[in-house]
């Protein structure tokens with residue numbers, strides 16, 4: 038098993054993400070509003086955009102209708118900066134529109150102030 042400290046807990050507030058390096062890979066570390074940490078390959082599955090240049094946001098619910106949007110899941114979705122694909126941070130990095138596609142993920146653990154990524 039390979040593991041590495043990639044950043045400090047204090048490097049990101051809930052609702053933020055940062056690009057880190059794990060071995061030779063750029064890894065996106067996300068912290069959701071409940072304080073949990075997640076790590077994904079920092080590369081969109083579409084055309085490879087660096088996801089850390091996108092935003093963390095929420096999603097609309099299935100109760101939304103044209104012109105009447107219901108927003109939910111604030112801080113749980115990463116939106117790609119290039120073409121707007123959205124990935125579910127808390128659900129294995131699954132693509133919202135096509136859940137059978139997902140971002141490659143890494144395991145994360147927190148030890149004191151250290152955020153450790155491992156495979």
Ligand code: FES
Nearest residue numbers: 081083084117120
């Ligand atoms: S590169 Fe991410 S949606 Fe196209």
